[in-house]
């Protein structure tokens with residue numbers, strides 16, 4: 001399935017380390033699910049210092065099956081109901097080898 005986000009609308013890839021601006025207030029990201037990961041990347045690219053706190057032992061949030069955080073609604077047979085091409089991070093498409101609607105473990109990977 002073709003990638004749905006137009007090139008001009010994709011988030012820039014991180015190709016080199018970005019120095020954070022220590023004069024700025026430090027931001028805090030709560031949670032390292034999809035939203036926290038995207039927020040952390042935006043802050044990093046903007047040079048804003050931040051900490052990201054995750055209560056579970058790993059990132060992935062809902063997409064981490066049997067997440068020790070006890071909050072994931074992921075079940076063994078869960079597949080996405082939005083296509084990979086639509087759901088992927090704009091700068092990090094899911095592999096083209098994935099089915100159109102990936103399994104939860106493929107999303108988490």
Ligand SMILES: Cc1cc2nc3c(=O)[nH]c(=O)nc-3n(C[C@H](O)[C@H](O)[C@H](O)COP(=O)(O)OP(=O)(O)OC[C@H]3O[C@@H](n4cnc5c(N)ncnc54)[C@H](O)[C@@H]3O)c2cc1C
Nearest residue numbers: 031032033034035036053054055061062069073080081082
């Ligand atoms: C069954 C199901 C199917 C879904 N299918 C799709 C789909 O097909 N396509 C789609 O786009 N979306 C789908 N979703 C929506 C899904 O919620 C999002 O894809 C995505 O997981 C949301 O990311 P998030 O980071 O906002 O939340 P989450 O993935 O829930 O991550 C939140 C993170 O924050 C952490 N956290 C929470 N509170 C704290 C705290 N106080 N301190 C530290 N860490 C904390 C948690 O441990 C977790 O890691 C589905 C959701 C469910 C439940």
